[in-house]
Amino acid sequence: GQNIDQPTEMTATEGAIVQINCTYQTSGFNGLFWYQQHAGEAPTFLSYNVLDGLEEKGRFSSFLSRSKGYSYLLLKELQMKDSASYLCAVRDSKAAGNKLTFGGGTRVLVKP
Amino acid sequence: KAGVTQTPRYLIKTRGQQVTLSCSPISGHRSVSWYQQTPGQGLQFLFEYFSETQRNKGNFPGRFSGRQFSNSRSEMNVSTLELGDSALYLCASSFGGRPYEQYFGPGTRLTVT
Numbered sequence: 001g002q003n004i005d006q007p008t009e010m011t012a013t014e015g016a017i018v019q020i021n022c023t024y025q026t027s028g029f030n031g032l033f034w035y036q037q038h039a040g041e042a043p044t045f046l047s048y049n050v051l052d053g054l055e056e057k058g059r060f061s062s063f064l065s066r067s068k069g070y071s072y073l074l075l076k077e078l079q080m081k082d083s084a085s086y087l088c089a090v091r092d093s094k095a096a097g098n099k100l101t102f103g104g105g106t107r108v109l110v111k112p
Numbered sequence: 113k114a115g116v117t118q119t120p121r122y123l124i125k126t127r128g129q130q131v132t133l134s135c136s137p138i139s140g141h142r143s144v145s146w147y148q149q150t151p152g153q154g155l156q157f158l159f160e161y162f163s164e165t166q167r168n169k170g171n172f173p174g175r176f177s178g179r180q181f182s183n184s185r186s187e188m189n190v191s192t193l194e195l196g197d198s199a200l201y202l203c204a205s206s207f208g209g210r211p212y213e214q215y216f217g218p219g220t221r222l223t224v225t
Contacts, residue, residue, distance in 0.1 A: 041218070042116075042202060042216035042217060042218050042219060043155070043202070043216050044216070045213065045214060045215070087154075087155060089155075097143060097145075097160050097162055097167045097168050098143060098145045098160050098168070098204070098206060098214055099145075099157055099160060099168035099170070100145075100157055100214075101157065102147075102154055102155040102156070102157075103154070104154045105154060105155075
């Protein structure tokens with residue numbers, strides 16, 4: 001089975017940086033995803049890591065260490081619109097296609 | 113290009129009834145995945161269909177079933193509804209070859225009373 005842990009809630013100030021950690025334990029690993037979900041809306045894809053290292057995409061970066069079962073999502077220059085839940089998800093290596101296991105999500109509140 | 117559409121958006125059912133939800137993927141997408149989202153359990157994978165075949169299945173009872181049509185539209189059915197089935201049901205579509213490009217629909221909010 002798979003177990004994914006991430007903090008429940010984080011608060012940060014507009015313009016600051018926030019790092020959301022995600023640890024996972026899986027029987028097989030074939031990629032880690034980060035999604036953003038605003039209240040009442042559908043999740044939207046942010047990033048995908050399958051190899052170790054940092055992937056940067058504008059204000060958002062995602063890091064993966066497969067040996068440590070660890071990832072983080074870094075949000076820079078926080079804006080009020082970044083207030084949302086951030087979901088970490090792992091893809092099972094034994095399954096073809098899109099079988100993803102999600103963590104409980106981290107609710108980020110950006111304050112002025 | 114139109115996004116993923118789900119119908120209905122809201123539904124209220126009674127315990128013991130059955131319900132069918134529909135998902136129309138983005139044009140050209142062949143994979144449709146279904147998820148259940150609740151405050152307590154978060155987002156949980158139900159199943160995935162690709163080219164009319166179930167490719168993956170989550171850990172849900174047999175009351176949850178689905179199918180995909182030749183035009184890639186998908187339906188999921190829940191029989192003998194229980195109070196715990198109240199949730200947001202999301203579908204996500206992707207082309208099929210690149211698993212990280214999954215696009216979610218707005219969801220169907222199911223309330224079981």
